[in-house]
Amino acid sequence: MNRILLSSAAVLALAAAGTGASQEPPAVQPAPPPQQPSEVRTTISSGDAGAPPRFAVPDFIALSKDAETIDAASTISRVLWDDLNFEREVGLIPRDTYATIRAATSMFDVPFERWRELNADGVIIGTVEKTATGVRVEVRLFNVRSRDPVFSKEYSGSVANRRLYAHTISDEIHQQQRALRGVARTRLTFNSDRSGERMTGTVESRTVKEVYISDYDGENQRQVTTNRSLNINSVWSHDGRSIAYTSYRRGPPNIFIANIYEGTSLELTKGTEQSWTPAWSPDGTRIAFSSTRDGNPEIYVANRDGSNPQRLTNHPANDITPTWSPSGAQIAFTSNRRGDPQIWVMGADGLGATQLTSESYADRPTWSPAPFNEVAYAARTGPGQDVRVIDVATRQVRQLTFGEGTNESPSFAPNGRHLAFSSTRSGKTQIFTIARDGKDLRQITRVGNNYQPDWSK
């Protein structure tokens, strides 16, 4: 809510500032008197009631004529189109229809009447200029009817991460125009055998799995672990700066935390007993996981430095792969205490466990973010698994995949509107994303096999 108001504030200041004050720093003004304008429209709506507004994103204008700036201008506008299109909150006018429209050369000669002919409600005009240290990117979203800029911002930084400008602009426009937390700057983590390296210390030939990360759209794939062992179950911390995962690097599986920007590592569990499937609490202070330290797989929770481990389940069956509710009050997990593996829910204190699913086989629960109150999981639907989602309150179940290969390990985007999962539908196991209504399937990985995605918060 704060962010919406902040965005409105920026636009209001912009409307008040005018060209005369263009070189002034933001003016701090007293609250306006009651009769001051209350009709400033900061959001663009469609001409047709109920329909989403339609935006056009033509190529950004390269104010410097070197190849790098020209490429950056083109890349940022294309990625921005994709980012805005991902959430389906605004209609994106296809880029191949822009060819007949004269390109603007600056913010001041936008051919609004031509964009209106394409039924555009909004048009996003950007400029990219080379600077001594990198680039400056300026972007405005214009209301095509009123020709007013309703969003206006400047960014500066390195030209190397040009996609990040687009992701930032997309998230800010989604927030300002649709009050939506976009996911353009979020990331995925997963594990992969793509390096093809062999594990040391085993007689059988075994390929290592390392932890990787990528942008939400599959770009910028980077390797996180380099220990040439088995590294699985990777999950993002809520600040996006750490990844907890299970590693067999010392022999028995234990939970490690990689602080990916510091290059430091912490061992949450140590010893010869086995621990798997870490899950960060929503406030980031604790990690739930499964461990055999008392004889069979049970759910435990510890502080994020590994201190004060507490046992939450106490049952001779297998309890594994915990996930926290958004409030942190409950934990869902997989248990076979009534025979087949099913999703169970208990209080975060371990009390009051009840069975949530009634599948022939269900595993890897992932609780949705609020406002949804759902748990996604992999359900056996035939020879393999499909991704299903159960409403925790009504127990209503819906299915997102339908037998194309086997589909596992779902994870929600932080706004709950998409899920990532692994699927064998293209041959090897790869990471895909899909909208929460089952539409808009996208393949994220293509090299090697890739498993167990987790979407950053």
Add this chain to the structure above:
Amino acid sequence: MMRRTCCLAMVLLMAAACNRNPPPVARPTPPPPPLATAPPRPPAPPEPVAEPAVVPPEPVRDEKIASTALDDLNKNSPLKPIFFGYDSSDLSPAAGAALEENAAVLRRFPSWTVTIEGHCDERGTAEYNLALGERRAVAGRAQLISLGISADRLRTVSYGKEFPFDPGRDEAAFAKNRRAHFVITGR
């Protein structure tokens, strides 16, 4: 409501201005600006866009963990693997017989220590199979203990479905992959 939002917006604008990096200095209120005919410039200095570099949490390791002598021993291991039914960690008669032979070997070489690896076929899910593989390893371990092998010579580790012995996707391959594998780790 709209008026309240405007007031709140202005207050928040002050907060937002303070959050900028570097914080802009508030100046005296300028006179009311003329009406805009062209789009004004953004109100704030350019926002820095940057992402830090990812640093691997550990150096690349290239350790030779096992001695070649142990590798040779495990390549032609006198300890037999045992196999399991679908979604099961129950010991079959064949598995029981193999475990008796393994117990005899371990009695003959009382200094050997063994890690029992539990494995699964690919049809279950990755996460639950970690638990199922552990059940299989523990079933083998419990039987060896009941046959008189000291518990402290026997460790277990579950690899779930991470390391199939046979990468095939038919029942013959699946049957080979639902196994407990005995690795000599000390002699």
